[in-house]
Amino acid sequence: MQLTHLGHAAVLVEAAGARILIDPGNFSTAWHGLTGLDAVLVTHHHPDHIDPERIAALLAANADAVVAVEASVIDAVDLGGRARALVPGDEFDVAGVHVAAVGGQHAIIHRDIPRIANTGLVLSADGEPTFFHPGDALDTIVAGVDVVAVPIMGPWAALKEHIDFLRELGAPEGFPIHEGLLSERGWALAYSRYNAMTPTQVHDLRDGRPWTPAH
Template sequence: MQITHLGHAAVLVEVADRRILIDPGNCSSAWRDVADLDAILVTHQHPDHVDPEHVGALIDNNPDARVYVEPQVLDAVPLSRGEGLAADDSIELGGVRVDAVGGWHAIIHRDIPQIGNVGLVISAEGEPTLFHPGDSLATVPAGVDVLAIPAYGPWAAMKETVDFVREVKAPVGFPIHDGLLHERGFQLVLGRMNAMTPTDVRDLRDGTAWTPGS
């Protein structure tokens, strides 16, 4: 497995001869020219996870990619093609399995309606298992080897994130959802996660492919 963090929540996963892009949102642009994708996955409808202005071009430029999105995305974002992926559903992409877990976005405020969110567990035989939770810390899948850790959002607090990472118990992880953090803020989160959880948390912001375990 190789993982490339393409900014904020966007993650390119290359595993079992498949190229899978998760959450191409509007807080980053590095994903826009990604080609030869086998799948595009979206955890929920917020624009920092699916950019309504540029996702159409991404889909058009990857005509063989299967597009799976949390079901509410189909009504919220204009897509040239796409299928709903609801919580507790699974899909097969060649030798890769994707399990959708959770179901709801974290509460931002009681006055803001709660929307759907699916965390994505990506696994393949003989490879590490990756968990990208989208915008929720409510679900803790078993057997996660690599955790994408939301570093900051208006719906999260560090105390919750620390407890989430402790519960998942992944050997390694990396921060995502960092588009609202400046450098000192990012380093604060990175330092706290490494000091207070059992997970070895790596900084992948340079955009190079990382092989977990290396």
């Protein structure tokens, strides 16, 4: 498995010969122009996870890609009728990669802001690590995760919650995502705390290069 962090929530997963893009949002541009994708997956409808202005071009450039999105995305964004709705408990295969939908709700931003749905994604393949992209939630713990994408900062997040999430999940490796609102100092502080206070070895993938997990 190779994982490439393409900025903020966007992650390219390459495993079992498949290329799967998760959460191509408008806080990042490195995913623009990608081709050869077998699937495009989206955890929820916030624009930093699916860019409503650029998604049509991505799908047009990947006409054969499976498009699977948290169910409310279909009403929020024009996907040309191509998308299947994802709800927790759904499972399907894409070119040798098994995708499982987990979770249910976005983390609470404020009690006065209605919660929306959020579908975490667990990707696995024979002989490959199991990868977990939680979207914007830290309340679902998945057994057997080898690598986790940690949403390092959001208006709904606190450092103590991330540390407890990583401790309970127990993934051997991970990397920060969702960094679009962080300064360099803020990123470094959280990164150092994750590595010092959790069982997860957290890697810096901000250079946009493909990374192969050890586990």
